[in-house]
Amino acid sequence: xxxxxxxxxxxxxxxxxxxxxxxxxxxxxxxxxxxxxxxxxxxxxxxxxxxxxxxxxxxxxxxxxxxxxxxxxxxxxxxxxxxxxxxxxxxxxxxxxxxxxxxxxxxxxxxxxxxxxxxxxxxxxxxxxxxxxxxxxxxxxxxxxxxxxxxxxxxxxxxxxxxxxxxxxxxxxxxxxxxxxxxxxxxxxxx
Numbered sequence: 001x002x003x004x005x006x007x008x009x010x011x012x013x014x015x016x017x018x019x020x021x022x023x024x025x026x027x028x029x030x031x032x033x034x035x036x037x038x039x040x041x042x043x044x045x046x047x048x049x050x051x052x053x054x055x056x057x058x059x060x061x062x063x064x065x066x067x068x069x070x071x072x073x074x075x076x077x078x079x080x081x082x083x084x085x086x087x088x089x090x091x092x093x094x095x096x097x098x099x100x101x102x103x104x105x106x107x108x109x110x111x112x113x114x115x116x117x118x119x120x121x122x123x124x125x126x127x128x129x130x131x132x133x134x135x136x137x138x139x140x141x142x143x144x145x146x147x148x149x150x151x152x153x154x155x156x157x158x159x160x161x162x163x164x165x166x167x168x169x170x171x172x173x174x175x176x177x178x179x180x181x182x183x184x185x186x187x188x189x190x191x
Contacts, residue, residue: 003174025073032064050102052165067132071096077115110187137182149175
């Protein structure tokens with residue numbers, strides 16, 4: 001299991017956890033050999049960020065054909081990704097589609113609107129691999145749940161610079177998340 005903090009990209013064969021999704025979006029690409037995740041904070045430079053994420057995947061030895069793409073965020077309601085009170089679903093779909101385009105991915109795209117989760121302000125989102133797709137689990141986020149430590153896998157956990165999309169080493173990362181158990185949620189079709 002790997003935890004993906006703000007502006008981080010990560011790879012794991014089975015599980016990715018995203019602490020503190022508030023105005024952020026958790027992007028997960030399910031490839032044949034692994035899950036690839038990006039914790040995208042802020043909504044600016046979306047196409048460039050999608051390209052940076054695709055570059056990370058394309059350079060990784062576990063890259064492979066994709067079977068699912070997910071985008072999980074507070075799409076409607078507060079706090080939100082900033083999509084607006086009307087047209088939010090189309091804006092959400094458009095943002096996730098940018099990642100599909102950058103990846104050359106044409107398969108199923110799914111998402112979950114955290115406004116439906118009961119989490120107030122910020123959520124923890126976990127993606128658990130189930131063959132060629134993921135189960136998504138969610139709980140209320142509290143920073144007291146987080147333990148940080150040394151990044152022991154620099155190839156599988158990097159910082160993606162938010163403006164120039166350069167990959168950088170990340171020395172200190174989230175290594176554990178405590179607190180109550182998350183609840184399973186069900187995604188909707190985004191494309």
